[in-house]
Amino acid sequence: MDKYLIIKELDSLNDNLSSLGKCVDLLYNIQKSQGPLVEVVTILKFEKPILYPYIKARFENNPVFKMLFEVTFEYEHAKNSLKNK
Numbered sequence: 001m002d003k004y005l006i007i008k009e010l011d012s013l014n015d016n017l018s019s020l021g022k023c024v025d026l027l028y029n030i031q032k033s034q035g036p037l038v039e040v041v042t043i044l045k046f047e048k049p050i051l052y053p054y055i056k057a058r059f060e061n062n063p064v065f066k067m068l069f070e071v072t073f074e075y076e077h078a079k080n081s082l083k084n085k
Helices: 003-012 017-032 037-047 051-058 063-068 075-083
Strands: none
Touching (some): 003 017, 003 075, 017 051, 017 063, 037 051, 037 075
16 A cells, blocks of 8 residues: 555544444455554554454454554654655
């Protein structure tokens, strides 16, 4: 996925449980394209604080994604990195 599409999809997510399915699809699509998962998860953590725990719980049994939710990454760096890819 290219950066423009990722940013567009992130912006379209509502910060509530109704966006869970769309967010899960987005993360899987980014994974398939070997995109910036750490940056996107970091942005979700800061910009979607209501949705974020639901996403984290959804991936609790997926070792690859579970690890992503344990990584600490600076929010501003994640935003800048995504804009510059």
